[in-house]
Amino acid sequence: MEALAAIGEGFFTSMFVALLGRFKSSDLIYFAKKEKLDVDLRKLEKTLLSINAVLTDAGEKPVTDRTVKLWLTELTDSAYDVEDVLDEFAYEALQHKLTAQPRTSVRTVRCWHNLASLSCFKWGAGTFSVKMRSKIKGIDARLQEIATQKSDLELRENVEGRAYKARDQRLPTTCLVNEVNVYGREKDKEAIVERLLVETTSDAEVPVIPIVGMGGIGKTTLAQLVYNDEKVAGFFDSKAWIYVSEDFDVIKVMKAILQSVNGGVPDTNDLNLLHIKLKEELSVKKILFVLDDFWHDNYVDWTSLILPLEVGKSGSKIIITTRNQNVAKMTGTLPAYQLKELAYDDCLSVLAHHSLGRENFDGHPHLNDIGKEIVKKCKGLPLAVKTLAGLLRNKVTYEEWEAVSRSKMWDLTEEKGGIFSDLRLSYHHLPSHLKPCFAYCSLFPKGHEFDRDELVLLWIAAGLVQQKGDKQPEDIGRDRIITNRCS
CATH class of the missing domain: 1.20.930 (Transcription Elongation Factor S-II; Chain A)
Structure with missing residues (x-):
C-alpha cells in the first residue's frame, strides 16, 4: 500500500x-x-x-x-x-x-x-x-x-x-549564457543557426523552430547559445527572449515581447492595441523571438499570439523550447529539433568543471573512477550532472564522492537541486489518463526492462486501462506506451 x-x-x-x-x-x-x-x-x-x-x-x-x-x-x-x-x-x-x-x-x-x-x-x-x-x-x-x-x-x-x-515557483530563464560552462552542444547550435539564417520566401507561415526534449536535457542552454551567436545577431535587427513557463497568458507574453523589442513597457492590457504595436515594429524590423519553456497547447491562443507576425511580413523567426510533443506539432512550421542526451565525455567535463573548477580529473586522479560512476547514473542529462556537481562543489575526498554516488539522485529535495522539480513538472503535465500508467512503472526496481504486452496486461489488471467503445483494452494500452515514450 x-x-x-x-x-x-x-x-x-x-x-x-x-x-x-x-x-x-x-x-x-x-x-x-x-x-x-x-x-x-x-x-x-x-x-x-x-x-x-x-x-x-x-x-x-x-x-x-x-x-x-x-x-x-x-x-x-x-x-x-x-x-x-x-x-x-x-x-x-x-x-x-x-x-x-x-x-x-x-x-x-x-x-x-x-x-x-x-x-x-x-x-x-x-x-x-x-x-x-x-x-x-x-x-x-x-x-x-x-x-x-x-x-x-x-x-x-x-x-x-x-x-x-x-509551490513550484521556478526561477525564470534569461538569454544570458556563459559559453565556457557549456560542453558538447556545438553541432546542435550550428544546426539551429543554419535554419535561422535562411531567408524566408513565403509570407503564409511564420518560420517556427521547436527545440524538443525531456526536462534537464539542455533545451534552454541550446537556445541561449543560438540567441547569442554573432551570425544570428547580424542577421536579425532585434531579438526578444520570453520565458513563458506553464502559466501561459497571451497579454503577458505580448507585453514582454514589446518590452524586449523597443524597451518600453506597454501601459495597456488591450490585445488589439498590443497586436497593432507589435505589427508596427515588425513592419520595419526583422526580429528573432525565443519562447522558452512553452507548455500551452491551445491552438486558438497560439494563433492569437503569432497573428502580428503573420501580417507584419518582416521575415522574423521564432524558436520554441518545449518538452511537449503536442506543442511542437501545433507550433512548428519547420521540422522540430529533437535534442539528444549529452555525450558521456561531455557530461564528465560538466561534472569536473562545476565540482572542481577544472576541465577534467587530471588534478584529482583518485576521483576519476567514482566521477565516471556518477556520470553514468545521470543518463546524459546535463542538469542532473550539474545538480550533483553542486553537491560536490570543492569536495575532494573519495569518501565524499562515494557517498553521493551511493545516494539516489531522485531523492534530492527541491531545495537541494532543480532536477527533481524539473522531472516532477514533466509528470504533472502528462494527460490525466497517462499519469497512472506512467506512475505504475515506479513500483518496479530501477533499471527494470518491461515487456510491452506484459505491462499492458498489468495496467488492465490494475484497472488503469478499460475498454472504450469497440477498442479493446490491449490496443488502448499499447497506444499509451507509445504516447508515454513521446512525452
Whole structure:
C-alpha cells in the first residue's frame, strides 16, 4: 500500500474514477434496489465524491508531506474495501440474472433436507442484505472519518494543478549564457543557426523552430547559445527572449515581447492595441523571438499570439523550447529539433568543471573512477550532472564522492537541486489518463526492462486501462506506451 500511495494523484484519480463509474452500472442499481440497499450505496458514493474532489491537491503533496501520504495510504485501503463490496454485488447480480430463482441452488438443497425450502430462501436473501448493509456502513464510517481530515490537511477541492504551481515557483530563464560552462552542444547550435539564417520566401507561415526534449536535457542552454551567436545577431535587427513557463497568458507574453523589442513597457492590457504595436515594429524590423519553456497547447491562443507576425511580413523567426510533443506539432512550421542526451565525455567535463573548477580529473586522479560512476547514473542529462556537481562543489575526498554516488539522485529535495522539480513538472503535465500508467512503472526496481504486452496486461489488471467503445483494452494500452515514450 505504501508503494501505491507514493505514485500520486494519477493513480488515485484513476482508482476513484473507476470506482465511481461502477456505481452507475444498471445491474448494480437494479439489484441494490431489489435488496433495498440502494440508499446505503448512494450514501457511500456521495462520501467517495466528496473525497474525490480533493484528490488532485492531495496527490501533489505526498512527495513532501508525510501526513498526506499516510492519509492517502489509509484511503487506498478503504477504496479496496469498496471495490470488494462492489465485486460481491456484481457476483450476486450475475447470479440473479443467470437463474430464475437466484441463490436457491445450494441453499434450497440444504433447506429441503430441513423441509423448509421457502422460508430458507427468504432467510438467505435477507442474510445477504443484512451482511452487505453492515459492510457498507462500516466502510462508509471509515471514509467519513477520512473525509473529515480534509480540512486539517488543508486539502482544496478541484484545484487542477493550481496548488502545484503555487509551490513550484521556478526561477525564470534569461538569454544570458556563459559559453565556457557549456560542453558538447556545438553541432546542435550550428544546426539551429543554419535554419535561422535562411531567408524566408513565403509570407503564409511564420518560420517556427521547436527545440524538443525531456526536462534537464539542455533545451534552454541550446537556445541561449543560438540567441547569442554573432551570425544570428547580424542577421536579425532585434531579438526578444520570453520565458513563458506553464502559466501561459497571451497579454503577458505580448507585453514582454514589446518590452524586449523597443524597451518600453506597454501601459495597456488591450490585445488589439498590443497586436497593432507589435505589427508596427515588425513592419520595419526583422526580429528573432525565443519562447522558452512553452507548455500551452491551445491552438486558438497560439494563433492569437503569432497573428502580428503573420501580417507584419518582416521575415522574423521564432524558436520554441518545449518538452511537449503536442506543442511542437501545433507550433512548428519547420521540422522540430529533437535534442539528444549529452555525450558521456561531455557530461564528465560538466561534472569536473562545476565540482572542481577544472576541465577534467587530471588534478584529482583518485576521483576519476567514482566521477565516471556518477556520470553514468545521470543518463546524459546535463542538469542532473550539474545538480550533483553542486553537491560536490570543492569536495575532494573519495569518501565524499562515494557517498553521493551511493545516494539516489531522485531523492534530492527541491531545495537541494532543480532536477527533481524539473522531472516532477514533466509528470504533472502528462494527460490525466497517462499519469497512472506512467506512475505504475515506479513500483518496479530501477533499471527494470518491461515487456510491452506484459505491462499492458498489468495496467488492465490494475484497472488503469478499460475498454472504450469497440477498442479493446490491449490496443488502448499499447497506444499509451507509445504516447508515454513521446512525452
